[in-house]
Structures are given as structure tokens and as C-alpha cells.
Amino acid sequence: MTEIKSYQFDAFLRQDAGKYRAFLVYGPDRGLVSERASLIAKGTRVALDDPFSVMKLDIGDVDGDAGRIMDEMNAIGLFGGERLVWVRAGGNDKVLADVLKMLAETPPQSAFLIIEASELRKGTAMRKAAEGARSIAAIPCYADDTRALNGLVDEALGSANLRITPPARQLLLSLIGGDRLATRNEIEKLVLFARGLDVIDEEHVATVIGDASAISADDAVDAVLAGDIAALRHAMAKIAQSKTPIFLILNGCLRQFHMLDLMRADIEGKRQSVSQVMQSHGRGIFFKRKPLFEKALSAWNGDATARALRMLSDAVLKTRQYPALEESIAMQTLLALALRSNRGVMRG
Numbered sequence: 441m442t443e444i445k446s447y448q449f450d451a452f453l454r455q456d457a458g459k460y461r462a463f464l465v466y467g468p469d470r471g472l473v474s475e476r477a478s479l480i481a482k483g484t485r486v487a488l489d490d491p492f493s494v495m496k497l498d499i500g501d502v503d504g505d506a507g508r509i510m511d512e513m514n515a516i517g518l519f520g521g522e523r524l525v526w527v528r529a530g531g532n533d534k535v536l537a538d539v540l541k542m543l544a545e546t547p548p549q550s551a552f553l554i555i556e557a558s559e560l561r562k563g564t565a566m567r568k569a570a571e572g573a574r575s576i577a578a579i580p581c582y583a584d585d586t587r588a589l590n591g592l593v594d595e596a597l598g599s600a601n602l603r604i605t606p607p608a609r610q611l612l613l614s615l616i617g618g619d620r621l622a623t624r625n626e627i628e629k630l631v632l633f634a635r636g637l638d639v640i641d642e643e644h645v646a647t648v649i650g651d652a653s654a655i656s657a658d659d660a661v662d663a664v665l666a667g668d669i670a671a672l673r674h675a676m677a678k679i680a681q682s683k684t685p686i687f688l689i690l691n692g693c694l695r696q697f698h699m700l701d702l703m704r705a706d707i708e709g710k711r712q713s714v715s716q717v718m719q720s721h722g723r724g725i726f727f728k729r730k731p732l733f734e735k736a737l738s739a740w741n742g743d744a745t746a747r748a749l750r751m752l753s754d755a756v757l758k759t760r761q762y763p764a765l766e767e768s769i770a771m772q773t774l775l776a777l778a779l780r781s782n783r784g785v786m787r788g
Contacts, residue, residue: 464570466557467581468694471621486524499529506538513551523551530757537565544573604640657692665736667782701745
């Protein structure tokens, strides 16, 4: 079993990534999945701008045929050298699980495979295939914790020779963290704004990031959890006006339902109370949102959260396949989940 924890990834990339030919990068933080997959691809030393050496596929391109990926893995480049096959998937996929099983038995010799996927529950076919093989690196990507966020802030401010006051840092950390790509963008905006300043204070953070956070995915996600259809429509209208990427909303929902799933597992499997799981898993939840989570825990059971995660993963995949319909696909999925929440709350 070769699973690379978040805190191990940087060292793995420097020291051990070269020992592997196949990588499964997955998790609810789509930005972090993309970032880590890109770092792995760069580390293969395959020329990423060479279309004869790199084949990028969406799961829809595979069309249910594991042989398509294997053929690409075994193809010989026009000018020789090693190849990279880079597959972007949604959630669990049987074809990709079959590919990983085949590569576990016969690791590729002159090609690399990187699979990007959204959240994969423990025990799903893709995770089992990757985690059970010593020749495949499984890399889960979850939302950055405080330590990771501080590291990103220190890295960006240090390279720009900027300092930040403790209150300003605390405010900044409260406004970022849902998605790695969005987090980096917000920190970069702050760095550009602060050029020429000696110290960044709370006012600077609020000026640069405060407005961006006011129209956020959180309002839409909270409306889904509360089963509030009117609030969801209002939040989505604001998001459309602000041109916030739709994937941030879907990603935010994935992250929150993953947390609900973990909590329900402890409630149903370990017979813990709602207050106990809120204490153990809910430390990162803003105190004003905790009552919402407590109601959601009563409205959703483990089977329902698993179905919700599959729905969201499918929606992410479909928005990639049909980008022109991205907003409609997301809205349809979120409405369905909000209606389910509403029924659960009413029963409770």
C-alpha cells in the first residue's frame, strides 16, 4: 500500500516520485488535485508541450474501454522517448480501476499515467486498486488545514519580502482555504496589492479579499444543507453576477458532504452522538454554521450522503464534458440535494 499523506507530499515529490510510473490523485479539493497532478507531471521530465509525448484524456474520451488507455501507454512516440497519459475523471470509474489493476500486475516501462479524480470513498474500486499496489502512488487531496494555509501564506509573503500582523493573518486564514487554486489566487492578489508596503494589516486584507468572500460558494452550500430553495436560487444568482467559477460551488458541496459522511459514519458505526462528532470533526466549522451542520446530520444518513457524493462527482464530470451547460448541470444537482435536505429537515 502506497498512500501519500498531505504532509508527506512535498518530500515524496523531491525524493520518491521517480520510483513510480502510475499516480492516482483524488479528493474534494479540485484545485489541490490539479496542482499536485501538474507537479507530478513536471517531475516526469516528459516534455509537457509536446503533443506526441503527452496524451490528455477526459473519462468521456475513454468510452468505457480500458484498452484505449493501455494502447496510449504502450504507444511509441514519434521521436521516441517516454510518454505521459493524463486522465481527468469524475468519481469512481470501473474502467480506470481495471487499468490500475493491470498496471499493478505489469508496471509500464516507458510511460507514466496520472489519473485525476474527485472524492473517492474508502473501499471504492479505484482506491482499492491503487492502494493495494506498491507500484502505484495514491495521493488524497483534502482542503488545506491551518498549518498548510500558513505555509502558503509564508511562502508567498516571504518571496515578496512582506510581513503581516497576527490579526491580519488570522483574518486572512478565515477567508481562504476551500480550494487550493482559489486560495493561491487570493494570496497572490494580496501580495500584488501590498507591493511597497512594510506590513500588511487587517484593513489591507479586508480591502482585497473581503469583497471576494462576500459573494462566495458558502452561501450556496449552506442553502443546500438547509434545504432552502429560495436562498439557493438567490445565492446562485449572486454567484453568476460575480462570475465566480461554478466548480467552486460544486467543490464546496463535495467538501461539506464528505465531512457529513465522515460524521455519519461515526454516528452509525461507533454509536457517537451528534455533539460528539461535532466536537471531533467540527473544529474547523465556523461557530455560526454549527447549528446548520447539526440539523444536516439529522437530515442525512450514511447512505444518503454517499449518494450525494456520487451525484456531485457526476456533476463535476458532466460540467467538464459539457462546459456550455455547466451552470444548468450544477443548478440541477444542487436543487436536487436541497430538496432532499428539505425533506430530511421536515421529517426531523
